[in-house]
Amino acid sequence: MSKIEIKNLTFGYDTQGTLLFDQANLNFDTQWKLGLIGRNGRGKTTLLNILLNQLAYSGQILHQLDFLYFPQPIKEKKQLTYYVLQEISDFEQWEIERELNLLQVDPEILWRDFETLSGGEQTKVLLALLFIDDYHFPLIDEPTNHLDIVGRKQVADYLKKKRQGFIVVSHDRSFVDEVVDHVLSIEKSQLELYQGNFSVYEEQKKIKDEFELAQNEKLKKEVSRLKKTAAEKAEWSRSKEQDKYGKASEKGSGAIYDTGFIGARAARTMKRAKTIEHRMDAQLLEKENLLKDIEYVDPLTMNYQPAHHKRILTVEDLVLSYQDQPLFQKLSFELNQGQRIALAGQNGSGKSSIIRFLLNQFEGESQGEILRPTNLKISYVRQNYEDNQGTLLEFSEEQGLNHQEFLNNLHKLGMERTVFQNRIEQMSMGQRKKVELAKSLAQPAELYIWDEPLNYLDVFNQEQLEKLIIAVKPTMLVVEHDQVFLENIATQVISLDKN
Structure with a gap:
């Protein structure tokens, strides 16, 4: 073996x-x-x-x-x-x-x-x-x-x-x-190996995170108590030192004071304060070593601009074909403002072809028509985005994006700021997907068309997008195969039947 x-x-x-x-x-x-x-x-x-x-x-x-x-x-x-x-x-x-x-x-x-x-x-x-x-x-x-x-x-x-x-x-x-x-x-901060499947990992990770959070709370309270005690001891020591020299100056008046005793006690108190301070520093260091592997997820923003039109899309008797072979049966539907329609169906049933047709990019044969308002502002997340390249600043300027908004969403999606200096073509596929998504989120749009937005995204990002869509309620046409995601965000699911 x-x-x-x-x-x-x-x-x-x-x-x-x-x-x-x-x-x-x-x-x-x-x-x-x-x-x-x-x-x-x-x-x-x-x-x-x-x-x-x-x-x-x-x-x-x-x-x-x-x-x-x-x-x-x-x-x-x-x-x-x-x-x-x-x-x-x-x-x-x-x-x-x-x-x-x-x-x-x-x-x-x-x-x-x-x-x-x-x-x-x-x-x-x-x-x-x-x-x-x-x-x-x-x-x-x-x-x-x-x-x-x-x-x-x-x-x-x-x-x-x-x-x-x-x-x-x-x-x-x-x-x-x-x-x-x-x-x-x-x-x-490390590689962790678990025996079992994802559910086993998730349960063990949850237990570990909860333990670290509980330990962190205990340490926070202990550090706070130690800070207060150290400050009190230091303040007492300083006041007694001042008393010692003040009282010593009064010896000429005939008063008797044991300044040596006061000084020794103040020194012991100061030493104890220092000991508490060292203990506090050690616990702060221990606290810093906790929570290193806990993930923090910030909410995303979306530049959604609701249209003045109630009806955004009307699809009537649409049939798309390649070489006279229809991809799906005749299709009709309406998309109104605030609705989120998901196109579902097996691979090859024509979901992405419908999107390409909407964007005037379909190269096959078509019947039927699509009606939409003039100058409808569309933001599109593509399945294939390998042509995104250059620095993030060059890319945002080329796309006409608000650069700060674009970078903020990238960071919230989990991209480290150190990666911001990389050229897009040198990034991982997950990072490049985040560039494509952050671009869409920063674009002012009345309609969002997302073709398989969850590819390459981790679980945390998927939940971020769900929360954003539920909160903003944008008008969307989505192709995605993750059942949980669709159940959470779609207001209607249209299933395509292959011919």
């Missing part, structure tokens, strides 16, 4: 003032199905890249494995899926078809252009390719992105049946619950 041993791992990016890993030590079994979790920007993908030996680090990583990263890079998407996969790895056709069948995907997908596949379909074919390879250890980064509810369940079942171990990064709690038997959490 082989192991991966990490010894004194230290790593930080030159552009950041702090280290992501500082003398980190870890030992785990390669048969484990290990869930790697943590807030965005904490170093999950960085740790995978270190294992892949793509980043220089100090320390040691001992293993006898070859690693393989998911999602695999695609050089040319404008060709048949079968040939896209052949460029990544050698395989027999029956092998890829076997894995696709296990993922409940029609193998005919191999003979479609890769770029025409939905995000979920692309995820599944790349996962199928990953698990054909028995020789490499899989490092799976965010496999649930772009997968619908059914797809997530299919992939979870697929991974559960695999005999070999792997490391998987995901923010989908129910998904991690189903597929892992150990959890590695990247906390603010």
